[in-house]
Amino acid sequence: MAEKVAPPSPREITTKPRVSDRVFRGTVTGVGMLSLLILTLIGLFLALRGFQTFKSEGFHFLTGYKWESVTSDSGQVTNTFGVGAMLIGTILIASVALVVGVPLSVLCALFLSFYVPDRLKKLLVSVVDLMAAFPSILYGLWGYFVLMPMAEYWAKLLYKYLRWIPIFDAPQPFFERSPFIAGLVLAIMIIPIVTSVSREIFAQTPLDRVQAAYALGATRWAMIKTVVLPFGSSGVVGGAMLGLGRAFGETVAVFTVLNVVFKANFHILYGAGGNVASMIILKWGEAVGDETKALLAAGFVLFVLTLLINLAANSIVKRTLKSGK
Amino acid sequence: MTTTATPVVPQKPWQATPKEIAPTILLLIVSLLASVVIVAMTPMKGKLAYAFLFFVIGTTSLSIRKWRIRGRAAAADAIVSSIALTGAALVFTPVISILATTISHGVKGLHWSLFTQSMFSASYQDPISAGGLLHALVGTLYLILISIILSVPMGILTALYLTEIKGPGANFIQFIVQAMSGVPSVVAGLFIFASIIVTTPIKASGIAGAFALSILMIPTVTRTAQEVLLLVPNDLREAGQALGATQWKTVATIVVPAARNGLITATILGVARIAGETAPLLFTIGGSDKLNWNPFKDYQGALPFYVWKGLMMGTPESVQRAWTGILILLILVLVLFVAARTLGGRRMKSK
Known part of the structure; x- marks a missing residue:
């Protein structure tokens, strides 16, 4: 007699995740949040260490032009710390970099997107990516030994013919290691970022509009002017801002090329100046006690500045990329 | 009735023939010569002057030719094409220069003891044959x-x-x-x-x-x-x-x-x-x-x-x-x- 086999009891159907899934999701979510933690910690630690400086200097820390720690005969230490001069330098150098770098990058991106045959394009895009991977000290070395002699000559030309414009004037005809040359090196360093962001955005241009322009008999330039640029211009602005963020934070290349002097210098051709990042390196070696704290406070200023620029830039780029889909 | 299949060769009628490219190349050579002549005759000098004059003369002559053949829009297109090409060339020149100078300066110091020694017993001012990295x-x-x-x-x-x-x-x-x-x-x-x-x-x-x-x-x-x-x-x-x-x-x-x-x-x-x-x-x-x-x-x-x-x-x-x-x-x-x-x-x- 056959034994009666009990049918398997029906499985319970549930949407509750298994333990393994819960562990997995928990771990991954936890790790995902870590980057937020790191970013917060960076801001927190730098602000905390720099707090004393912020408290004693107040708003003057951002606007002051003096950075000195004087010990009097009686051992009394008087500190005056202000990064104002270096903030001016940062903005000046980054402006040179943007004025030179952004038009070149946009031209290069247009060239790569609409003019080059496909096979060459792949190679050239790799070269642009490689440019982004070059160490910044390599740019510094090259800028100092190769670009500087040439750029000094260009600076002399600018000084000779354009010195009636205030920023091209100089107190003395000393053009080596000037913010202008540092700006040129930075321009080369931001080109890969701005180029690849612009190229990505140009590639998102709606194809039907491109083809419609051609079908109406537009030349390549007419097509770019009426379709690509109106579509991509805000994205290019975002790319330029990403470049600006990089230019603000660049340290080693600027320090190598520029004659870093703690002084407010509005003359871009004159060989003195600095930016916040290079100033930190300059003062770090001899800094003790309060000055170290002040340098960390300067680091905090730099951190907040680049963070704000980057967040704005990223949201602009993202919005443009989305509008193409 | 037999039909022989004629092999179809794909053609690209939009591609420029050598006959169409020739005037362009000719114009470029002429503008190169013109820039050399102008540099020789005027007080301008240096590589910068050559490059600048070549760019200006080449661009204008090419766009004037396009204007005569195909009108104003084509002339504007020609100008922008050469500007874009120049921009890209300016971007890629530093890369070549960086690679070339790094290699030419760097190989002078290459030797085997670089990879077997540290700088512990040598100073940076010593000749490079002392010490290593x-x-x-x-x-x-x-x-x-x-x-x-x-x-x-x-x-x-x-x-x-x-x-x-x-x-x-x-x-x-x-x-x-x-x-x-x-x-x-x-x-x-x-x-x-x-x-x-x-x-x-x-x-x-x-x-x-x-x-x-x-x-x-x-x-x-x-x-x-x-x-x-x-x-x-x-x-x-x-x-x-x-x-x-x-x-x-x-x-x-x-x-x-x-x-x-x-x-x-x-x-x-x-x-x-x-x-x-x-x-x-x-x-x-x-x-x-x-x-x-x-x-x-x-x-x-x-x-x-x-x-x-x-x-x-x-x-x-x-x-x-x-x-x-x-x-x-x-x-x-x-x-x-x-x-x-x-x-x-x-x-x-x-x-």
Whole structure:
């Protein structure tokens, strides 16, 4: 007699995740949040260490032009710390970099997107990516030994013919290691970022509009002017801002090329100046006690500045990329 | 009736014939000659003058020709084409110059004892045949290894959070990762100094440097890994789920293996990002000239630091050291870059 086999009891159907899934999701979510933690910690630690400086200097820390720690005969230490001069330098150098770098990058991106045959394009895009991977000290070395002699000559030309414009004037005809040359090196360093962001955005241009322009008999330039640029211009602005963020934070290349002097210098051709990042390196070696704290406070200023620029830039780029889909 | 099949040869009627290209080339040669003549006759001089005049004369003559053949719009098009070409040429010239000068300056200092000796018993001002950069190579390898251990798991897991779980915070975390990739390298160094070197028993050493480099590497790895994971077809995930696999099983046995090459590419790109970083190391590793096999204790050297020291000394011998050091660093970066490209290319093809 056959034994009666009990049918398997029906499985319970549930949407509750298994333990393994819960562990997995928990771990991954936890790790995902870590980057937020790191970013917060960076801001927190730098602000905390720099707090004393912020408290004693107040708003003057951002606007002051003096950075000195004087010990009097009686051992009394008087500190005056202000990064104002270096903030001016940062903005000046980054402006040179943007004025030179952004038009070149946009031209290069247009060239790569609409003019080059496909096979060459792949190679050239790799070269642009490689440019982004070059160490910044390599740019510094090259800028100092190769670009500087040439750029000094260009600076002399600018000084000779354009010195009636205030920023091209100089107190003395000393053009080596000037913010202008540092700006040129930075321009080369931001080109890969701005180029690849612009190229990505140009590639998102709606194809039907491109083809419609051609079908109406537009030349390549007419097509770019009426379709690509109106579509991509805000994205290019975002790319330029990403470049600006990089230019603000660049340290080693600027320090190598520029004659870093703690002084407010509005003359871009004159060989003195600095930016916040290079100033930190300059003062770090001899800094003790309060000055170290002040340098960390300067680091905090730099951190907040680049963070704000980057967040704005990223949201602009993202919005443009989305509008193409 | 028999028909012989005539082979169809595809033609490209829009392509320029040699006869159409010839006047263009002729005009370019003429404008080159004209610029030489003008430079010779006027007080203008130098390479800058040649380039500028050639550009102006070439562009105008080409656009005038287009105007006569096809009208104003074509002339504007010709002008913009040559401006775009010039812009691209200006972008690529520095790359060629950088590669050429680095190689030509760097090879002068190459010799075998570079890889067998440290700078412990030599000074940077000595001729380059004394001492070597073994200590820096060891230091850089340690830094890279520890940074990989610290940041690759975190980068990939964060990417998994953004692509697989897509939790409520995904958009926000994406935002944070992007913000993190903009942190200046000098700030990363300062942060590790302010947080770890000042407050914990870990002093300036290889591990502190690796912490700083990881801050820069994590966003790179995350963003590349995310792009790769997004390329894995959704069908594969759905197939896994349909077979009754849990999400964990699907990710571990299907998604990640499918994206393996791309994840390796992400790692390599992350390493290429940090291999040449100098600024964070200035605050964190101490920059020793002695060979140090222990990354957890005592000062460590690194290739970028070696270059930095040579450059800062400023004597001809020390600058020669800097060039040789940067050449080796550049070779390292190039190898990593080509490796990432080949792996990435293979992934694209298999798709």
